[in-house]
Amino acid sequence: MQNPYIPAPVEVVKIVTEVDTKDIKTFRFAFQNKEDEAAFQYLPGQFAELSIFGKGESPIGIASSPTQPGYVEFTVQKAGVVTSALHEMEVGAVMGIRGPLGNSWPIDFLAGKNIVIVGGGFAFTTLRSLINYMIDDRNRSRFGKITVIYGARNPGLLIYKDELAAWAKRDDINLNVTVDKGDADWKGREGFVPTVCREVAPSSENAVTVICGPPVMIRFTLPVFFELGFSKENIITSLEMRMKCGIGKCGRCNVGEKYVCKDGPVFSLAELDKLTKEY
Amino acid sequence: MEKRLIKKETLAGIVGELAGKMRVCAPMKAEDQVLFRVLEAGEKPLVDFANAKNAPKNFFFPRTETLLKFTRTGKGMVRAGEPEEGEKTLLFGVRPCDARSFTLLDMLFDQEKYKDPYYIDKRAKTTIVAIACVHPPYTTCFCTSVGGNPTDSAGVDLLLTDLGNAYLAEFLTPKGEELLAAFGGSPSNAQAEKAKEGIAAKAAAEITSHIPAHEIKPILDTHFEDPFWNTLHQKCLACGTCTYLCPTCHCFDISDEVKRNDGIRIRNWDSCMFPMFTKETSGHNPRSSQKERWRQRVMHKFRYYPDNFNAIACVGCGRCVMACPVNLDIRKIVTDIAKI
Incomplete structure (x- = not known):
């Protein structure tokens, strides 16, 4: 065994x-x-x-x-x-x-659709995994337009800087990097993630948003995507809870009857709506 | 299924003799309590007792258990050796409610995906000998409300029922049948089996504590937010006794211990009643007060376990009712929920 x-x-x-x-x-x-x-x-x-x-x-x-x-x-x-x-x-x-x-970003569900990635701060890690997965030569044709909106508090807190620079050169990603407040050397965009999402205004037509970030960012970003016409089925996020076993036995990471470690961490907003609000 | 009649006065001796040949765990007097423990060779277990203070889940899911060992090298700590495997064990004197708890724990630890090898190993190597509750021992017993019965055989390999003059021994499983030679006895007869039926019916009728355990599921489904939860927890001391004595509570913590160059990774029983149980490194705690923790305890047993395994995670042993220092009574809580 x-x-x-x-x-x-x-x-x-x-x-x-x-x-x-x-x-x-x-x-x-x-x-x-x-x-x-x-x-x-x-x-x-x-x-x-x-x-x-x-x-x-x-x-x-x-x-x-x-x-x-x-x-x-x-x-x-x-x-x-x-x-x-x-x-x-x-x-x-x-x-x-x-x-x-745990489960994963729903790759099969994302296939064939336009993908909007929204990340904040250091919660960009599994989104980076998803981006690199989608833009791989063997996978790129399986996905439609890729729009990335990524923000940090200041330029020094942006992670994966080399990769961001490499993605910026590609014509098959619409990359939007923003910081809450820039510094003397910052030539990029300034503004909070929800604001930038409103400015970029990705179409909800055949599109899915994958969003990961601090709770405050998510709280203000979700209304923007609802306004843009994204349904709760088409907004995907990932939860974090204290965990030990990681395999649904030790009993601490459940949200309602679902264990975030085993049944999550990835849920759509529609799925989260059905769960208790205890996370 | 083989059925035998065993002389009442011989039972303790049979088990005592087995204790010289294999690991036998049984209820024993410990000061003013009855506790399960490992018998010495020849030591006779209690056969007349109410129930053990501690639930026998400890033998499959110990309070503290080594998961793996490690040792220091120049490049860091590396895994070194496996913990000892469980040994063949006879678990004697289990009450039907506690035997049923094993079938509930199996659902969690022996799932299709992610099997728990530590639990499964010990469970597979253990034979359960249960003694039916001919007279349910406590007024707090409520097994019949949660799917059990004082003479139930769920989770049992060998069931003993006191017929007055002899025990009816029912060797229910292949593991139970391995004990045929050791238990001996004489062939059962129709009269004895008829007597058992009468005793079983009478025993079930003697359970007078009834709760609407199944009826509250739809209420819990729709009342996660309800004023009911605002006051329920108020007298709770968060001592966790209810969860430690509960035969079906299975939550645990994993931690590492190091002495000089060697260490072990262990799991210890944990409790949803404790604030640290869900507190995250950031300081955020999704179950921030005892209100949320109590709601979790009730929901887990009567809503989430039914959702995930189609079974209530309570066997009606009444230990939590008896041991709670502030008399929080799960029977009253369930009854009150039914009135929401």
């Missing part, structure tokens, strides 16, 4: 400090065993438990795309015991990954 509590051993092969405040880093891991790598079949939107023996585990969304074989990436903010220990790690360190866990 496969033991879902045992993490696969991985080695830290690359660390990128994403932000000026240095408290958000992207960790690239390579599996130590080929069979673990083969078993780690994931889709954008899934997460895994990052496991540091002696410290514990932390559930983190997968930031890389399955179209990028050979490694998995996680972008992690230093916050608690496990993530602080992770931030102390150096390339070459060994730890564990348990997963992939």
Whole structure:
């Protein structure tokens, strides 16, 4: 019987400090065993438990795309015991990954549609996975127009800066990066995400919005998409709850009868409407 | 199914003898309480008792359990060795309500996807010998309201029913039949089996505490927000006793312990009654007060478990009712919900 509590051993092969405040880093891991790598079949939107023996585990969304074989990436903010220990790690360190866990962004549902990605702050990680998945040569034709609206409080807090620059050069993504407030060097857009969404005004025709960000951003952004004609079935988001087991047993991450770890973390607004409001 | 009659005075000795050959867990007197524990070889278990203070779920889902071990290397901590596997065990003296709880826990730990190997291993290696409640022991017993029965055989491998002059032993499963030689006895007869039917009917009638456990599901479905929840929790001390004694509560925490260069990852029982249970690193807590925690406890047992597994996660043992230091009574709560 496969033991879902045992993490696969991985080695830290690359660390990128994403932000000026240095408290958000992207960790690239390579599996130590080929069979673990083969078993780690994931889709954008899934997460895994990052496991540091002696410290514990932390559930983190997968930031890389399955179209990028050979490694998995996680972008992690230093916050608690496990993530602080992770931030102390150096390339070459060994730890564990348990997963992939949860459902994913609904790839089959998104296929054939125009996709609007809305991200705020550091909650852009699994959206980055989705973008890289969709723009991969093997997948690009499966999706319609891709519009990305991504915002951070200031330029120093934007993550994946190199990738944002690369995406900006592509003519098959409508990329809109914004900051709440720019600095002397900032030549891009200024404005809150909801405002930018209103300005960009993506059409709701055959379109789905995938949105991830701080609750306050989501609260003010959703009305914009309702005005644009998006139905609740066509607005998809991802929830976060405290988790331990990640497999629907330990009992703490449920919202109503659904376990965010197992039945989520991805839900449409229509699905969330049917659940209790306890998250 | 094999049925035998076993002389009453021989039962404790049979189990005591088995304790010399395998791991046997049974109810034993511990000061002024009855608790399940492992018997020494030859030690005779209680056969006349009400019920154990602790639920026997501990034998499949221990209060503290090692999930894995690890050790320090130059590159960091790495996994080192497996915890010991469970050993063949006889769990004797289980009451039918508690035996039913195992079937409810199976639904969660032995799902199609994500099987829990620790629970499943111990469960597979354990044989359950239950003693039917010929006279339901407590006024707080309400098994008949939640799908059980004082002489129920759900989750049982070998069911013993006291007929007055002998035990009727029903070897219900292949695991139970493995005990045929050890339990011996004489062949059962029609008269004994008829006597059991009468005893069963009488026992069920002796349960006088009835609650509308099934009827409240549609009310809970539509009353997540209701003034009812505003006052329910007010006297709760958040001690968690109800969840620790509950045979069906299964929530747990996972944490790591390190001594020098070696460590273990363990899981411990946790409780939805505790604020930290759902508190996130950011400080946000989706169940921020005891109100939300109580609502979760009631909803989990009477709405979410039925949604997910088509079964109420309560066996009516009454432990939470008896042990609550402020007399919060789940029977009253369910009855009150039915009036919403």
